[in-house]
Each structure stands twice: as structure tokens, then as C-alpha cells.
Amino acid sequence: MSNRSTEPDRGQEVRIEGARQVASSRADLQVSEDHHLCPGCGHPVAWRILLEVIQELSLAQRAIGVVGHGCYTNIVRMADIDFLQCLHGRAPAVATGVKRVQPQAAVFTLQGDGDMASEGLAEVLHAAARAEKITAIMLNNGVFGDTGGQMTAASVVGQRTKTSLEGRSPELHGYPVPVAELVASLPGAAYVARSAVNTAGGVAQTKRYLKRAFETQTSGAGFSLVEVLTMCPTGWFVPTAAGPGYLSDSMQPTYPTGPLKDSLRPA
Amino acid sequence: MSNRSTEPDRGQEVRIEGARQVASSRADLQVSEDHHLCPGCGHPVAWRILLEVIQELSLAQRAIGVVGHGCYTNIVRMADIDFLQCLHGRAPAVATGVKRVQPQAAVFTLQGDGDMASEGLAEVLHAAARAEKITAIMLNNGVFGDTGGQMTAASVVGQRTKTSLEGRSPELHGYPVPVAELVASLPGAAYVARSAVNTAGGVAQTKRYLKRAFETQTSGAGFSLVEVLTMCPTGWFVPTAAGPGYLSDSMQPTYPTGPLKDSLRPA
Amino acid sequence: MSPTVVSRGTVTIDVERCKGCELCIPACPPGVLHMSSEVNRTGYRYPRLSPGCTGCQACHAVCPDYVFEVYKYDRPQLTEVSPGPVPAVGGAE
Amino acid sequence: MSPTVVSRGTVTIDVERCKGCELCIPACPPGVLHMSSEVNRTGYRYPRLSPGCTGCQACHAVCPDYVFEVYKYDRPQLTEVSPGPVPAVGGAE
Amino acid sequence: MQIEVLLTGIGGQGVQLCAKALAMAATADGRQAMLSARYGGEMRGGQTEASVVVADTGLRSLPILPSAGSAYVMHHQYWPPVRARLRSGAPVVLNTTVIGPPEDLDGASEFLTVGIPATAMAAEAGAPMAAGFVLLGAYASLTSVASIDSIVAAMTELVPAYRREHIQANEAAIRAGAAAIEAGAADLWVMAGR
């Protein structure tokens, strides 16, 4: 075994005698494999399948991403699609402006739980209520990862964060805000689903949901949201290898995965 | 019949031979009957029963109201309880600060639909999620009354407003935001109900709900919300006498009245 | 023959405060309120009371301008009414 | 006697990009990935492949650092393994 | 040649609508107009005031008039600030149903006051809420700032769709007000300053 070159130069493809490549380290719309995210972070996994979905739905030259503030913002550095970085929490409003002006485009937001459930809760709910034809994606890791692991509106009960040192207490801090459920309850929302990237199966499920969300948008059916549970071992203060288990044990009981609403599905 | 004095001087009580007074024009905590609200406005009706409830629950010397921006703000001029006027939409956050510092007080917000469903949607949902021990009251007339009748997040489909001249269209403007239902879906909310003041029965119902909401607060059970549907003939562009009917025909199908959640009720 | 109407209660109507919205009219269960044809100083018509008030407080409950005070008679009052246009009565001087 | 292991696929592992998170290890259904004891230039241990890869792409799916490329062999490859410590193999030079 | 009118009343009397109808009618009659309104923002009721300036050509004016050449008074409550800016001898039409006889109005003697029982006349015309239009008809007829027909047309345009049923009554009110004034006031234009 040898170390393959880390040069992000796609000319130097590796060829293996008697085998064909079935998965490449770099998605089509990816210009680099390097990023500064922490070991074991779930965001980059979500990034790649997002880019794959855009490619597979032939939306590469119609896609405009609007990205909030969080660790995931760095997707802008590695993706080869139009991106607008906007203010923390405001992506659904910004995306509304973009979509109304470029109605043929596939407009999506990429946000975190801090971004969407805390700072930007009004923006996402109002956009959903308006039945805005955009796709909102929330990478929910239950903390403000980027600022070092404080409690967000999505942190689960009992979760220890830098601002809930004894664990999130219902008495002091209340309960988490289930964004997907709230959005799904609004008539303007046409497609809502929640998935997780802590297992290979979850990754595949996430990809299916993202596809469906973009299809909802391009069909004009209304607002779509996919909430993706991702690992943040840094903000959870657990070893990287414990991330997937923490996600399923601590987060999933509060945030069950699966489709919540699908207006495209023939009745 | 003669015109009774309009002097707001309580010394000059009217006495009727062989009769006892059962309802006074001025509630105990009211310092004036005069206000500048429009003919047929539903807000003043809600104001009075709110003051009656505070009086009847012996909360007069424990109550602190936090009032947003809207026509209802003028309650401050006619009520004899502690009030803080705050910024548009922010009352639940302000009330949180008040309550945490004065935990013995009965802290409530008084807001409109523009205030709570539009500008302040995040604030009310976050306060509810935090299980903040306050009572939020939304006077929902489906428009920004104070600025002259524009569309709020709560305007119903088809409603003509100054910014939806052809009627609220799902395609262009989306659907109304049902604040009570959203709040009720959060575990931090202990009591949620919706009523209307377009009939005498509705007024009595509103009073019961408000009582229950304050009891929820004083018992420490969590966040409570009462959404009160009120008439705004000015913002609806209908004759005053048509207000109650407009409310029941146009608003109530979208906003059914009744209790939505009651954690105090013995299971 | 003039029929007799029973009034178990009565109301005072602060007509100068009234803004003429007419919400009290349909709210009154026995239908004993009707709008004046005169206007008050601000130019609004206002309700007048015919005999038959029950003291139920519905008008008081719905009036946005705090116009009403409601009284219950210790003993029901009887009024003879002529079959013509209903005369207006006010509970208090 | 050395048992024979069938590999239907293989992977390349860009060890310098690996951040040692170990997410790929439990994700691999046949359990043919295990962490090295050496570290790369940044100081992280990284996965090594033992024979038996199925080319299922699970490692690729879960790896946050885009370390893997996955290949399917046209014909399954057979490897004899000794019962001792599992030798590491890498698909590509 | 230019004339200014200050309109005053309390919220709900329709003063703003009348001011707008006047300015629009003057424009329709081929003049230039400027209309400035002052009314409570986020509160109902209370002071309402407007000023309209009409000129044959080359209107030049401030939106808050330093002085004015005529007035339209629906209610006495906010009359004092109007009076302070009125040039002496200016014609003033006033709603006597609410205000009482012209003499009751403070300092009325400085001006050419014309009392109109506008609220009462409106009630008679079957449109109790159209008192403002009665006074407007009277004002226009007195000053010839705009023609009665143009005022009726402007009112018709301004009334929102859901109040269309009031148009006829409003028109009756305007014409009743106009009829209440016997003579025009052609010499008024001479009095007007900048």
C-alpha cells in the first residue's frame, strides 16, 4: 500500500488493473478535497452528497446556494456552484430574493441548527409559510460548532455544552425546537424530511431525501426542507469514533428520521 | 334617558333605585374609559377582560405587562398596572428578562398578530420552547391595524389588505402562520388556547382562557399563550357592524377557537 | 290593548363615548337595543334601550367603548308598550 | 493451513488527508478496515485495508475527509491469509 | 396666483379624504396643487390637519405653510394652531353643528367666517358621515378653487371599492354644501400671498 498523492489534481487518476472505479474521492462539482473541518465532523459527508444530488439531477448550471454562518460555510471553498454567503440565520430570506428574481434556478439554503433553529427560526418558518419555492437544508448537530460548542435551540435535553455545563435542563433552558416538525405543520411546506449521516445507510437516505426536495422545488410544489443530523464530536466533547453513537443515542430519540411530509407523492 | 357624564371621575356613580349594578363601565384596574381606537375595534374588549382577570386572580400587585407595538399598545394609557412598552415583536424576550429577575411576578405580554406572528415569531417560539414561565397574549386581527391594514403573517387566504389588494394568494403570498398551533406543538408550552371577542359568549370564553393561562403561570407549569381573535373593521375595510361576522366567516375557519393544550388539567 | 314587557335589568348608556359601531345591537339577546337616529357630539349614532332588558351584560361584554353599565332590578319592572314604534328608555337619569 | 479471503473490491486510502476519526472502521460491513499504529505527517493514525473488501462504498459514504476511492474488481481476487495478525493491503500503488 | 387652505378636524371626520379630493379636483381643472397632510401615525383619532395649495402655474410652497389664505374647520379642537397661521380677513368655512355659531370660535372676528351646519345637513342628506363633504362643497363654492363637478369626480375616484355605496350620498353632500353658499368669492385670489 502506498500513500496516494494528496495533490488535488484530477489528472493523476489512479488506475487499478482489472478493476473499475465506483466511487471517487472527489464529487463532480467539487474542486478540492481539503477542508479545515474537525476529524469526525459530519458536515463534509453531507456536502458531498448535496453536490452529487445537484449533479445527478442535472442542476449544476441552475443551482444557487445560499449559505449561513457555521462550520458548513466552508462548502463554498470546495464547491463549484454559484454561492452567496449570507448573514447568520437569514438564508431563507436571502434565498427568497434570489428565487423570485431567478425563478428558473434551483435555489437552496445550507444552514446549521444554530443558524436555522436559533438565529433564523422566523426566517425559515416565514419562508415555509409563504410556500417559497426553495429548498432549505439544515445540518443539525445540536450545537454551535463553529463557536466552540454552545447550546443551540436544537440541543437535546441533558446535553452538556459550553453554556449548559450541567446538561440542558428543561427547568432552566427549556426544550429543543424541532424545526422539521414545525415546518411540516405549515401548509406552505410541500416536502419535509429528516435524516442522519452517522451510518452509510443514513447517508444513502439523506441523498434520497435531498433529491426529493429538489424535485419538489423544480416541480413548483412549494417549500422543501431536509434536516440532516450530523456529528460534531468537537462540540459534543466526545471522541470522534463515538460521534455516530452519540448521534443515534442522544439525538435521534428527539429527532426521529424519516419523511415527515411529501406533497409530491401521488395521494 | 339622559347622557351620563363622560368625566372619568369615579366619585359620580350612578344610582338606580331598586337596582344593583352588575357591570361597571370601568374595570377595577382601569383609570380611564377613553381611548383613541377605532369604532368597532375588538382590542378594548380584550383589554378589559384582561384587567378583570388580573383583578379576580388577585394579581393586581404582582402583574407586569410587556406590550408590543400595535393599536393595543394604548392599553398602557388606561390600565393601572406596571407596564413596559417594548420593541415591536420582542415582548417574549423582554418578558423573559423581567420574569427571571422578578420570579414572583405575573408577567404577561400583550401583542398583535403583526407583532407576534410576523416580526416576533422567533421570540415567541423560543420563549415557549424555553418553557419560560410567562403568559403571552396575542390579539389577532389578521392585519397590521396600526399602520393601516397591511397583510401580516396571520392574514387569511383571500384576505384583501393594502398589500394584498387582490386578496392573499397562496401562490404569491403563501399561507397564514397559526401561532397557537405552532406554540402548542412545543413541549415547553403548558397552556395554549384560542378564543374570539366577536360575541358575548366569546368574550366569556376569552376570560376563562386568560384565567387558566395566568393560573398556569403562577403554578409554575410553563409557558402559556392565549390567542384572541379581535375585530379590526378599519383594516378589514368593512363596516363596523360587519366586523363580528367577518371574524367568524373569514378568520375562524382558519383559526378554530378552543383550548389547544392544557397541562394543568388532571390527566 | 298594550302588551306588558318585563325588564329584569337595565343599562346606562354613555352616549358621548359611543362610537356608533353597532356591535351591541345584535349582541343583545332580547333585542332591546336599537340605534338612535340622532348623533352625539362626535357625529355618531348610539344605542337606545327599549323595555325588556334582562341585565344579561352581553352589551357590556362586546362594547369596545365602555359605554354600558348594567343593573339588575331587585324586582322585575313592568312596562306597557304601545304596538307602535318602540319607545326608548334609559335606566338612569 | 491459510484460509482464503475473497475480495470483490478494493479502495485507495489517501492517508495524508485522513484525520484519524475512525468513522470508517465500524462502517465497513465485512470489517476489513483497521487503524494503523503509525501516524501521518499531521500526527493522525489512518485506516489500513485487509483482504475481503466487497467494494460496497460504505467507507466512502461516511468518511468526512474524502480519503477513499472505491473499485470493483472485474473478477473477485483471492488472498491467502495467515491466521496471525491481519496483513494490510492497499488496492493501488 | 396661488391660494392656500388649511383643513382641520379630528380623526374620523374624513378631513384627509376631503383635502385630497380638493387637490385632485384642482389638478383636474388644470391647476397645480400641493397637498400636505398631518395626522396621527400609529394612533387613531386625535388631530388631523391638511393643507392644500393651489396655483394657476408655477406653484411654489412649503409643505408646512408659514401662513394661509383660507381655512376649512370641521372641529374646534385643533383650531388654535390653524388660526395662528391664517392671514387676517381670510375666508373660513366651519361646521356649526359641531362647533356652534361662528362667534363661538376664538378670534373668529379676524376672518370672513362662513358657518355651515355640515353634520346636520349630511344627516339630512342621509349620509351622517359625509359632513366633511358638505363643508368641502361649501368651501369650493365659496372660493372657486375647484369646480364642484371635479370635486365629485375626485371623490368618486378616491372612495375605495368596498365603499362604493357611499358615493351617491357623498355627491349629494358635496352639492348640498355648494348650494348653501350663494355667491362665489372671485376676489379671494387677489388676497393670496406666496
Next chain:
Amino acid sequence: MQIEVLLTGIGGQGVQLCAKALAMAATADGRQAMLSARYGGEMRGGQTEASVVVADTGLRSLPILPSAGSAYVMHHQYWPPVRARLRSGAPVVLNTTVIGPPEDLDGASEFLTVGIPATAMAAEAGAPMAAGFVLLGAYASLTSVASIDSIVAAMTELVPAYRREHIQANEAAIRAGAAAIEAGAADLWVMAGR
């Protein structure tokens, strides 16, 4: 008497923790300390740099040092700006597992470089991620800025509850680094300027 140390490395090497342990240990030893850290804000990885100033009494210093009297180098990537501020002859401890032999470091000859295979030694001590502590032990032993026991105590206090299991390995790393340095460097204090 005052000495400054610049610590540099890349994100994830634990440089900030080491800097803090050093400053705390010096404080525990009765000295005054000032610690300034510089690390990426809302991004992971990348440059990490810290400076610690220790004085016997009356510490006076800027949080961004104009110059420094010693250095601790875990990675060569951000070495150039450190080098630019180091006074010549200053002692520099460096992690040779990552950097290679001291000579490989640009401009090393200006300084008193001390190479330590910190990453390798940490791996041997069964704590591959504790390389920073190896280098810290070496630095402290070389310069006597703080006692090894105080450093171990500071590290123990700093490690968060959920990482308690690493304390022993970290201690081993610190002591291994210290042991790798034969002699103290008493004369270092003489070289230090403001």
C-alpha cells in the same frame, strides 16, 4: 527579569493547551504571567500561535510581542513569523518528528535549537496526541520557566472532565520531554530583554 516564549503549530496539536498550562504553572510557581493566543476564529485547523510572558515581578508586556526570547515549535508551517520576532541566540525547542532535523528549519542557525522527536516519543508513551506535552516538558526543563510538577498540575486542572482518561498519558509525555533535556538553562534569564 522576564522571559517570553512564542509557541507555534497547527490547529489540533494542542499548542493552546500547552501554552495555558505553562502560564498557569508559572503562576503557581509564584511568578506573574501573561498569555496571548491567536487562533482561527470560526474556522478549524490552520495557524495556531500563542505567546507567554513570565516575570518574577512587575510583568509589563504587550499582548502581541515585539520580540521574544525563546520559542516552542510544533510545526514548521507558521514558523517564519515566529522566527522574525525571535532575538538571536534564543533557545528554540522543536518537534523533529514533524519538522525533521533542526537544520531543516529555515534560519535555525541564528538560534539555540533543541530538537525533540515529540510526536514519536508521545506515541511511545502510548499517547500519540500528547506530542505537545512532550515538547512542553522539554521546553520547561530547558528554560526553568516553570517546574515540571506545576506543569503536570496545571495540565490536570485544564483537561476537561470528559478527557480525564488522558491525564496519565499526558503526564508521562511531559515527564518524558523533560527527561530528554539534560541540563537546565539558568543563563537564559540573562538574555531576556523586555
Next chain:
Amino acid sequence: MTAALLQGSRAIADSAIAAGCRFFAGYPMLPFTDLLEAMSAKMPEVGGTCINADSEIEAVNMALGAGAAGARAATGSCGQGIALMQEAIAEAALNEVPMVVFNMARGQQDYWQATRGGGWGDYRTLTLAPKDVAEAVVHTQLLFHLADTYRAPVCLYGDYLVAHTHMSVDVAPIDFGPLPDKSWALDGTAGGTGHARQIWTWAMGRDDAPGPGPDVHWRRLAQKFATMGEAEARHESYRCGDAEWVVVSFGTAGPFIDYVVEELRADGQRVGSFRPVTLWPFPEAALLEAAGRARGVLVYEVNAGQMIDDVRLALRGQVPATFIGGVSIDSSGMRQGDLLTVAAIRSRVLDAIGVGAGERR
């Protein structure tokens, strides 16, 4: 086109649409509300979008998105609402997104808000303060032009008198000349080409990824704003040539000062009027030119004294500046109070130039 009697807000809406504005989002707040209503009535006629947003923050961010996607986009509010928009206005400045912000202020107390912002970082917002409805019509179109010229957010500082006064005005498109192209705007078509368009302070455009980083980018912006500061200052002066006293005012106060100046000139007082038409950039050179030889400058603004800083900075200590304005709000809270009247101004000017009560007409 011939002149029609239009309310200022409606005239501005017509003018914005004539300038090609096709996206507007706002949230009601008096006296801005009428502009929102006018826009929502008119936009559908030209196939544009007007959103009655659910907050000022949503409104301004929608406009930012529309601007980034290439449209001529605008928003607006006043006072508190503009305060809520500061974060996004600064963002637009730093991410170089053109948009127009119509601030229909509740008076003149927000001069600093307009000229120093309350956003973050080193940015400036070009701000035009029209004196009346007719000028607002021209300013509106000029603002869209300047926004595109500089790829920057720009503002109109109007007020109740601009928003609510009806005037006979003629709204027709005005040609301000050529503009740089908008190939930077996001339309989604560049994905997968290796040259995706990206707007982020740290990575403007895929081509130079990972982007210039904040230091280089913000230095470049500082340079851009310095250039705008040099190039775009505008003013109006009236009878300053031989004036012993120059009264400086802004926005709708200007015509009142002109009126008083005319009156006082008739009385033999050598008084002039100077009005910055751009609040930023403040016309420093022009003011020094107009007032450099005067005995004194009087600053009239209906607030506690804000613009006076800019006046003093422009005068460089060469001419003394005296404040003759003050706080004055009417009972509705929507507009200037009684200090904005010819009589009050006249008497403050006379006081300041030392004409005793006895000497006055």
C-alpha cells in the same frame, strides 16, 4: 408624460419602477408604509415582485438576495426598522451587493444612523436627502444608477414630508449613462465550469478561491469608499456668494431655510443657505468654498446636533459653526415638530446673527 398629482411615496415608487426596479420588499412602518403599499400596487403591473415581508430583517435580506441575483432591488423602512437592517446593509457593502434602501425617517434624528451606520466594519453608505417630492423622484433613479456603478448599497433619507406630501410631478426614466456589466451576478449558470460565481467576503468568485481573505478585501473596499467619497459629493447652495452668514440644513428643512433666507435678504441681511444633497459623502469642499469667507455658519437640523460634526469637519476651524437646531417631534412621533416652521427658524437665525428683537421686522 405630463405632471400628475402624486403622493411622494407613490411618485418614488413610480420612479423606482421607471429606473428598472423589479424587486421590492418591506415591512410597514409609518411614514415608510405608503411606499410599500405603492410598490405592492404597482410592481405586478410590470411583472416585478413586491413582498410584504414579515420583518425588516427579512425584507432587507430579500433585497440583498435579489440584488445579488442581478435585479435592481430595493427595500426601506425608518428609524427602528433601519436599525434592524444595519447588519444587512453592512453585509451588502462588504459583499458588494447593490441595492437601494429608502429610509423614510421620522424626522431628522437619524443623521448619524444614515451617515455612520450601525453596522459593522469599515463601510459607508452613499445617502441622498431630497428636499421635496420632485427631487426625490430624481434621486430615486440616481440611486439605482449609483448602486450599480459602485456595487454598493445606497440610501435615500426621506421623511414624512417627502413620503406624504402630494405634488404635481412628472415621472419619466432618466438616463445617467453607461454602467459596468453585471456578469458577477448569481444566476446559477456557472456551476460545474470551474468558474462558479461566489459572493463572500473571503472568497469573491471561484476563480481566485480561496479568495482574497478579509484583509485584502476590506482594504480594497476602504479604497472604493474613499473613491466614492471623492467623486460623489453633491450639494445645493442659495445666495451664499456674498453671505456673511451661511445656514446649513439638510433634506426637507432646506426649502424652509431658503424661504427664511429670502425673507431676511429682503430685510437686508446677508444670509445664504447651503444644503448637502449627499449626506455621505458630505460635500466638504463645496461647503468650505461657500462659507469659507463668511462670518459664521449656522447649523439647522431638527435633532440634538448630528450633522454639525460634518459641518465642523468641513470648515476645519476656519469659520465658527453655531447650532441653531434642536430636538422637535410632533405628537404623533412621525415627524418634525414646531421647530420646523418659518417663524421658529427665522427667530433662531436672527438670534444667532445678533439681530435684536427690536431690529426685527
Next chain:
Amino acid sequence: MTAALLQGSRAIADSAIAAGCRFFAGYPMLPFTDLLEAMSAKMPEVGGTCINADSEIEAVNMALGAGAAGARAATGSCGQGIALMQEAIAEAALNEVPMVVFNMARGQQDYWQATRGGGWGDYRTLTLAPKDVAEAVVHTQLLFHLADTYRAPVCLYGDYLVAHTHMSVDVAPIDFGPLPDKSWALDGTAGGTGHARQIWTWAMGRDDAPGPGPDVHWRRLAQKFATMGEAEARHESYRCGDAEWVVVSFGTAGPFIDYVVEELRADGQRVGSFRPVTLWPFPEAALLEAAGRARGVLVYEVNAGQMIDDVRLALRGQVPATFIGGVSIDSSGMRQGDLLTVAAIRSRVLDAIGVGAGERR
């Protein structure tokens, strides 16, 4: 108490608690985040409340509510977050609610945001800019005192170097003397007495209902801020007595200037350093006193030139002011870049005072 090695944020938290702060709400944003974390760790120990709010807007409004209810309350953020708080800071000023805002800025680019606000209306925010952690500890306590003295929101302008530097400091309560009582604070007990307490710009207190109305109220506030402006200006100067050149800087840049001044004095250059300790009120008189006889004033700030306006206003054209600062941001975007180093400052000062490269040490 003896000195302990504390991170600046932790030292400020301890100091706030020592001053009696019992309510804090904030939202993470570097470099403010550490203060929020320190507060959330320490508040429970004293029975106070620290809320990790869900936005800056919620945080500041919570603090406003707590302040109105009588607590010593605080919040904080930086840059964009402070921008979002402007509306509420202005509200607190206008409704006279005391609270402390800890602005841990990402550098010096927010001087105008701090001194001119971006809120609405005529208000000012007293702002202390500490030079280091030790001074921040004192300023923190002073701020709570001043907030209560004036019933007004007040700010600390810190930065990364204040928030993140660890220093040996001693945090103990400081007594600043007596304060007006807080009987105006809302506790709910006054209902039904005819004297309910009410806080609203238009109706402060039931007693004088319907209240003074905006005109009277805002004039009174303007007067209050004028009084504060007179009374509360603070500064520090170093070797200005005989200085030919005075360098003006603020906050954490001050010690760097002092260092350079010391170096240059050793080289025989007559240079001095002046630092406004309050950004508002700017110590105008003190600066004129310190620099009035100098050949020139050099303004060093790490931005495109903001404080220089205040310096020029203070100097009244009597001494020329030269800008020697500039935009400089490090790659993290969190703090000043390489311009904030002794070497860079020294060379800019020497350039400005005309010492050629050849003459330099």
C-alpha cells in the same frame, strides 16, 4: 484577594458579578463567546441568571427587560451582533433602562458603531475602551455604576486582546459611591394603586399619564446626554507635556503606542501618546490641552479612519491631524492584523513626523 491568571473574558465576568450583575444574556460570537461561557459558568454560583439566548436580538431585549425590572443586567456581542442590537440599545436609551453591553469587537472597525450608534433617534451611548484586561476589570464595574447613575445603556468596547489575553489580575468589588434609588423599576407591586409604574417613551409612569409625549421626553433626554457628555469624558496621556507630536489611539492599541513613544523618546524624538478612555464622550478638552501646542497630531486606529473625526473636532483646526492607521485584519477575521505591531507603528510614526529611513535607529 490575590491575583490569579485569568482570561480577560473570565476576569470581566468575575468583575461584573462583583459589581452585582445578576442577569446576563448573550449569543455566541467570537471573540465575545468566552464572556458568555464565563458568565454561564459563574452566574449560577451567585444565584443569578445567564441565558444562552437564541439570537442577539433576544439577548439584548432580555437584558432590557431585566434592567427594567431593576436588576443589574448585561449583554454583549460584537460587530454583526451589535448591529442587530442597535434597535434595542436605542430603545433602552429612550426608555431610560440601565444595562451594560459588552462589545468584544473584532478589531477597531466599529468605532462609529460604538459612538454614533445605528439605532434611531438622538441618543448616545457612553463607551469605555479598556487598554488591557486589568483596565477592563475596573471599567466593567464602573459601567454598572454609570448605567445606574444615568439610567442609560452603556458599553464596553473591548476586542480579541481584551477577551482572550490571560493576565494575573485581582478582581474585587469597587465602590464608586452612592446612586439614585431604583424606585422606578418594575416589580409589579404598584398595580391598582393609581401609581402603577410604566415605562414608555410617551408615558413614563402612571402619575403623569398620558405622559410627557415624545417631544418633551426626547428633549429631556437630549439634555441628559449633554450632561453626560460634559461630566463623563475620561482619558489617559503619556509624555504629552513637551511633545511635538501626539499620537492618539484607543483601546488595546494604546499600550502599543506607549511602547513606541518610549522607544522614540529614547531616540530623542519628542513624541507623546493620548488615549480617549471614553470613546463617547470623547475627551475633547483634554486632547486640546494635551496636544494644543504640538506640531501635529497623529491618529492611529486600525480601521479606515473613524476616530479621526472626533480628534479633528476636538482640535478645532488648531493643530493638524494626520491619519497613520489603516484597515488591517488577520486571517481569522477576529482581530487586528499586522498593522498592530510595534514595528509597523514605529515606522508609520517616523514617516509621519518626517524622520527619513537613514536617520532611524
